[in-house]
Amino acid sequence: MNDKKLVCNCMNITIADIRSAVKSGADTFDKVQSKTGASTSCKRCIEYAENVFKAIMDGE
Ligand code: FES
Structure with a gap:
């Protein structure tokens, strides 16, 4: 990931x-x-943000 x-x-x-x-x-x-404020406003990014989070948790 970039x-x-x-x-x-x-x-x-x-x-x-x-x-x-x-x-x-x-x-x-x-x-x-809570820590970053990510996806707490319009929430249009939430699906992508959750996928990024999962990828990081999977070691990417
Ligand atoms: S909350 Fe709007 S782009 Fe993330």
Whole structure:
């Protein structure tokens, strides 16, 4: 994955931001949302953001 890629436009969250949330202990997508704010506004990005989260959890 290209870590510079934007996942959530509203909150300006990249793959790298999701990765650092996971590294600092977010082990559910809910926790990633709380830590980063990702997918908490229009929510159009939520499916993609959840897939990115799962890929990171799978070691990508
Ligand atoms: S693009 Fe992510 S909440 Fe709107």
